[in-house]
Amino acid sequence: xxxxxxxxxxxxxxxxxxxxxxxxEEKKIVEEMKEIEMESTAPDSVLRxxxxxxxxxxxxxEKIQEVxxxxxxxxSKIEQIKGFEWGINNSPEGLNDGLTHAFTLTFHxxxxxxxxxxxxxxxxxxxxxxxxxxxxVVVDYxxx
Numbered sequence: 778x779x780x781x782x783x784x785x786x787x788x789x790x791x792x793x794x795x796x797x798x799x800x801x802e803e804k805k806i807v808e809e810m811k812e813i814e815m816e817s818t819a820p821d822s823v824l825r826x827x828x829x830x831x832x833x834x835x836x837x838x839e840k841i842q843e844v845x846x847x848x849x850x851x852x853s854k855i856e857q858i859k860g861f862e863w864g865i866n867n868s869p870e871g872l873n874d875g876l877t878h879a880f881t882l883t884f885h886x887x888x889x890x891x892x893x894x895x896x897x898x899x900x901x902x903x904x905x906x907x908x909x910x911x912x913x914v915v916v917d918y919x920x921x
Contacts, residue, residue, distance in 0.1 A: 822919050823859070824884040826893075831875035831912035840909050841878075847905040848880055854898040857889035858882050875912050890917070 828848075832841055845863065852858040860883030866873045884890045893899055 820885050822921065824887060824890055825918055825920060826882040826884060826890060827916045827918075828880045828882070829876040829912075829914045829916075830878045830880075830910055832877060832909055833911045836909040844905060844909065845878070847902050851882075851898060851902060855893055855896050857884060857892045857896075859885050859889070876914060 830844070832844075849861065849863065852861045861881070863878065863880040866877050866879065882893070884893065
């Protein structure tokens with residue numbers, strides 16, 4: 778009886794291991810299919826909108842943070858923005874010409890950018906800037 782019980786347990790354990798292994802394999806396949814789908818729907822090239830700011834010396838750190846927060850909030854308000862990142866100049870070359878903050882927005886089409894530029898939330902962001910900037914540079918390009 779003990780051997781029969783052990784044999785049944787062994788068969789059940791093997792079945793469970795096989796089922797878990799199959800479930801893990803199915804999850805891997807589903808994840809791979811999702812990745813392939815994302816790759817097939819993503820454009821071959823994207824439109825980058827790079828904005829660089831130089832702040833006036835009298836602009837407070839609190840105001841600068843307010844500007845950063847307001848810019849970073851735009852992707853949640855404007856669906857045409859497909860990507861957003863920002864950073865503070867860290868170049869040792871000294872060629873930033875007073876520009877300290879860089880922001881990069883990603884669009885999938887010129888039409889998306891055309892919706893973004895006059896968008897009320899983008900205009901409201903301009904109001905947050907006020908007169909805190911000493912310099913602004915904007916460069917747009919298609920990735921290759």
